[in-house]
Amino acid sequence: MSAFTGITVDREALIANYATVSERVAPAGVIAVVKANAYGHGAVDAARAFVDAGAEWLGVADVDEGIALRRAGIDEGVRILAWLHAPDEDFRRAAQYDVTPAVSSVSQLAAAADSEVPAVHVCVDTGLSRNGAVESEWAELFATAGRIARSGGRTRVEGLMSHLSNASLADDLDQDAALQRALDGLAANGIVPDVVHLAASAGSIAVPETRHDAARVGLALYGLSPFADRTSADLGLRPAMRVTAAVLRTVPVAAGEGVSYGYTWRAATDTRLAVIGLGYADGFDRDLGNRVSVRIGDRTFPVVGRVAMNAMHIDIGDADVRVGDEVVLWGDPADGDPAVEDWAAAVDTINYEVVARVGRSVERRTT
Numbered sequence: 001m002s003a004f005t006g007i008t009v010d011r012e013a014l015i016a017n018y019a020t021v022s023e024r025v026a027p028a029g030v031i032a033v034v035k036a037n038a039y040g041h042g043a044v045d046a047a048r049a050f051v052d053a054g055a056e057w058l059g060v061a062d063v064d065e066g067i068a069l070r071r072a073g074i075d076e077g078v079r080i081l082a083w084l085h086a087p088d089e090d091f092r093r094a095a096q097y098d099v100t101p102a103v104s105s106v107s108q109l110a111a112a113a114d115s116e117v118p119a120v121h122v123c124v125d126t127g128l129s130r131n132g133a134v135e136s137e138w139a140e141l142f143a144t145a146g147r148i149a150r151s152g153g154r155t156r157v158e159g160l161m162s163h164l165s166n167a168s169l170a171d172d173l174d175q176d177a178a179l180q181r182a183l184d185g186l187a188a189n190g191i192v193p194d195v196v197h198l199a200a201s202a203g204s205i206a207v208p209e210t211r212h213d214a215a216r217v218g219l220a221l222y223g224l225s226p227f228a229d230r231t232s233a234d235l236g237l238r239p240a241m242r243v244t245a246a247v248l249r250t251v252p253v254a255a256g257e258g259v260s261y262g263y264t265w266r267a268a269t270d271t272r273l274a275v276i277g278l279g280y281a282d283g284f285d286r287d288l289g290n291r292v293s294v295r296i297g298d299r300t301f302p303v304v305g306r307v308a309m310n311a312m313h314i315d316i317g318d319a320d321v322r323v324g325d326e327v328v329l330w331g332d333p334a335d336g337d338p339a340v341e342d343w344a345a346a347v348d349t350i351n352y353e354v355v356a357r358v359g360r361s362v363e364r365r366t367t
């Protein structure tokens with residue numbers, strides 16, 4: 001039987017990671033971040049796993065992602081927070097699907113209140129310069145929040161959030177101090193939010209001061225480490241994503257022959273190549289060739305030549321590798337699989353980007 005080409009997500013690992021992270025950040029809660037198709041792991045199945053593990057909150061980038069989860073059956077007992085909105089976002093959709101918007105401006109706050117969204121979180125910028133109101137905008141935003149809270153309308157200002165830049169401990173603590181100023185500013189307008197949240201994976205693990213009421217955790221729940229100097233195993237996490245492909249064919253090449261576009265690799269001796277059907281159209285960087293290795297059986301073999309649009313080549317030498325055999329691109333190093341961090345380092349990026357970029361063209365199954 002031919003091996004599975006695609007992503008296998010280990011649901012038990014997601015559940016175990018949720019428990020590990022929850023324990024670590026307690027008494028703070030966890031907002032399980034499932035944006036960007038759960039960092040490539042499949043949003044609906046990942047969300048279900050986290051909910052089964054006890055998650056009461058899910059975090060997504062935008063209202064559309066939240067609506068997709070509701071439509072897939074994530075019921076209203078589970079809160080969904082969305083923090084990045086289109087300029088013309090219609091918050092009536094958020095109200096209809098019970099997606100809680102984090103609002104970054106007076107106009108978003110007013111639009112959410114006009115749409116009778118039951119709850120909003122105020123999103124402030126404390127140094128990331130992305131979404132979130134900047135400090136010079138706080139006075140007007142908090143005053144508006146105070147008026148809305150006193151108006152007797154449907155919308156409650158439930159939370160306050162910001163996001164860390166992970167630049168350094170000192171920068172994180174500066175951001176935390178800025179969050180405290182925002183809390184003071186809200187309090188001066190009569191608002192004491194129930195749910196204050198700042199840290200994501202890195203902050204919540206490394207800087208306990210930033211945990212507040214909840215940590216918005218993505219990467220660590222997928223079993224990956226946000227730190228260059230600490231592995232998943234060091235953090236007690238299990239990488240949940242395993243990427244495999246079936247060998248489509250094997251090709252003999254003679255010493256000196258070039259392989260794939262541009263001949264960035266030439267066979268030093270007579271050898272054989274295994275071809276798999278994953279390429280840059282599926283989110284695998286074109287430059288990965290000659291820089292990473294895969295596992296076949298209990299051996300590792302290098303990926304050689306340029307990664308093509310739909311294929312890559314593996315130098316298998318004289319190993320007994322056949323059409324249909326399983327090639328493991330990355331998985332859990334504790335099981336002997338290559339680490340996604342090696343694939344990230346090969347093209348000078350981070351594990352986040354590599355997992356999130358595996359395209360929707362790649363089949364996913366959760367086991």
Ligand SMILES: Cc1ncc(COP(=O)(O)O)c(C=O)c1O
Pocket residue numbers: 033083163199200201202216217218219220226
């Ligand atoms: C606002 C916000 N919160 C939380 C997260 C989760 O971050 P991490 O995956 O580092 O836990 C993200 C992801 O980038 C984010 O944008």
